[in-house]
Structure formats: structure tokens, C-alpha cells
Amino acid sequence: MAVKGAVKEGKEMSEKYVTHPHAAPREVMAPDPELRPLLVALLTLNLLRGLAPSQAFSIETHNATVFEGDADVQFGYRVVQMRSNDSSWLVVSAPLAGNGTGALYRCSYHAETCQPIPLPDTPLVSLGLALASDEISGSRVIACGPRLQQRCEENVYLQGLCYVWGGWESPPRVLRPAGQECISGVDVAILYDDSLSIQPNDFTLMKQFIGKLLRALAGPRVQIAVVQFSSYINHVFTFADYVAKGLEAVEQDLMAFPHLKGNTHTPSAILFTVKQTFTPEHGARSHINSSCSRPGASCSPKLRRRSGVQAGSELPRLRTAPGSGRHVPADPGREGVSTRCPE
Incomplete structure (x- = not known):
């Protein structure tokens, strides 16, 4: 009988406070006064504990891999990830290296070291001021420098020079501008x-x-x-x-x-x-x-x-x-x- 009474009492309470989907609108009832002290106690306990600190879910802060370079040549100005030969690499630019020629480095997560990427004969273009990778596959990287100079008598025209890598096995593809016609004299x-x-x-x-x-x-x-x-x-x-x-x-x-x-x-x-x-x-x-x-x-x-x-x-x-x-x-x-x- 005690079980039946409890079920009956629970049924009456649910009909009193629960709004059924097909029921007519009714006035929202206030919480039971007997539960009010319990709610206040829970709220006070949370305030005393303080807010839980937020944590980044995708950045490793305790065991991070650090790649160091010369700050004077702006090592780390641009950074992208690249996949080559089933390995992940970090490509880092240093646009002021070589008196303004620019340099690129490929950094290995496993070896925790960086090596300079071989470049063709490159003029003073600040290579690496622009750096991007293929967002879908990550298998290609393009690096550009905007300071390729074309002199026409006393005038100097600035243009861009870009290199495109599809892997480290072959030299990059060079993208050069057509150049302006220089009419002088x-x-x-x-x-x-x-x-x-x-x-x-x-x-x-x-x-x-x-x-x-x-x-x-x-x-x-x-x-x-x-x-x-x-x-x-x-x-x-x-x-x-x-x-x-x-x-x-x-x-x-x-x-x-x-x-x-x-x-x-x-x-x-x-x-x-x-x-x-x-x-x-x-x-x-x-x-x-x-x-x-x-x-x-x-x-x-x-x-x-x-x-x-x-x-x-x-x-x-x-x-x-x-x-x-x-x-x-x-x-x-x-x-x-x-x-x-x-x-």
C-alpha cells in the first residue's frame, strides 16, 4: 500500500506541475517553498568554489615543441603546416634573412629541429612576407616576396616573386611577373x-x-x-x-x-x-x-x-x-x- 500511495502521490504531482504538449495553457507554478533552501545552498556552494578555469582544447601547453630562430630576421613571421612523404612539417618564414632576400625553414616535430629550405637564385624580395598552404590536402606551399625590383632609368617598379612546392623532393616552381615595358630615351x-x-x-x-x-x-x-x-x-x-x-x-x-x-x-x-x-x-x-x-x-x-x-x-x-x-x-x-x- 505504501508503494501504491507513493505512485498515486507522484502522479498527482506530475499532473499539477508538468505541462503536457496537448494541454491548454496554464499558469506556471512557483517552486515548492520547501525546496528553496536547497537551491540557495547549491548556489552558495558554487560561488564559494569560484568559476572553473577555461582550458584550450587544441593547444598543448605542457609539452609544447619550441622552434627557435633569429628574431632580427623575423624568424616566425609566417607559419604554415605541410604534409610531405607522410610526415607533417612546419614551414617558417624569415623575410629579412640574407639582407632582405628572405628565407624559409622546414621544421620537424619529431626531430624538433629546423632546416633551411634550398632556394633558387633569389633577388632581394623579402621572401616569406606571404606564405600559405593548401587548406584541403596541406601538400602544397606557396611563398611570395613583394619586393622584386625592375629598374627603368631613374624609376623603380616593385613586383612580386613566388615559389610553389609540392614536396621536398623537387625544386619549387617559380612564378615571375611578365614585367613592364621600359621605354626610355x-x-x-x-x-x-x-x-x-x-x-x-x-x-x-x-x-x-x-x-x-x-x-x-x-x-x-x-x-x-x-x-x-x-x-x-x-x-x-x-x-x-x-x-x-x-x-x-x-x-x-x-x-x-x-x-x-x-x-x-x-x-x-x-x-x-x-x-x-x-x-x-x-x-x-x-x-x-x-x-x-x-x-x-x-x-x-x-x-x-x-x-x-x-x-x-x-x-x-x-x-x-x-x-x-x-x-x-x-x-x-x-x-x-x-x-x-x-x-
């Missing part, structure tokens, strides 16, 4: 009219002016050639002559060149300059800008003006600067001169 060809229309005094003044122009243009990245044109077209000196002889010698060649007179064939002179002056045989450089300047402007029965313009368009970096004394237009941005030639 200028080749200048000066054409002057040597025809009969040029008076002797004007001819002397023109050559003196060209001599001053040579000295004004002289520079370490400038090459100059001078072409004379009338009925016949000749090189006074070529780009190769300018480099081999020097400024003073070619200026003497200019002043000693005779006045051949004849007719004016300007388009033919432009065609001659494009086809024969701006050539590697005469010292022209294909990777730099080209400029063509011609004192004087006249019409030519030999070739029409359009032929000379079309010839000039064959050089993608050719710039022309015509001049004809008082006929030079006041607007420096205007192309051509006041003399009109047939198209």
Missing part, C-alpha cells in the same frame, strides 16, 4: 633643307642653329642623326656616328658639310629618314621613342606629301617637329606649316 633625326632656295648666309645660320640644338639635346639617353636633303639626300652623320665620335666631332662634321644646292624634295627626305636612318644598321634603337625635325618646308615634285606621312606612320613612336623660319605657325600645337603642298 629618344632618337632624334634632324633634316635640313640644302636646296638652292637657301641663301649662303641663311645656310650658315641654319647650321649654327642646328649646332646649338645638338648641344641642347645632348644627354645620356639621347641619340642624334642629321640628314641633308635637296635633289640628293645624304647622312651628315648617323646615330652610330653620334655614339662613336661624340658630340664635338659630329658638330664639326656638320659645319664642314658643303652646300649642295639643287631642288627641295621634302617627302623623299622623310621617306629616306624612316627607311634608312631609323634602322639598327645606323644605330637606331627599336625600343625607344623617335623624333624627326626638319627646318624648312617645301613642295616636292618627286614624292607627294601623303607618301612622306604614310612612311612616318610606319614607326609607331615617331614624332615630327617641322620648322620653316617665319613660316612656323604661332600655335605650337598646330601640325604642319603654312606652306601648302598637294596631297
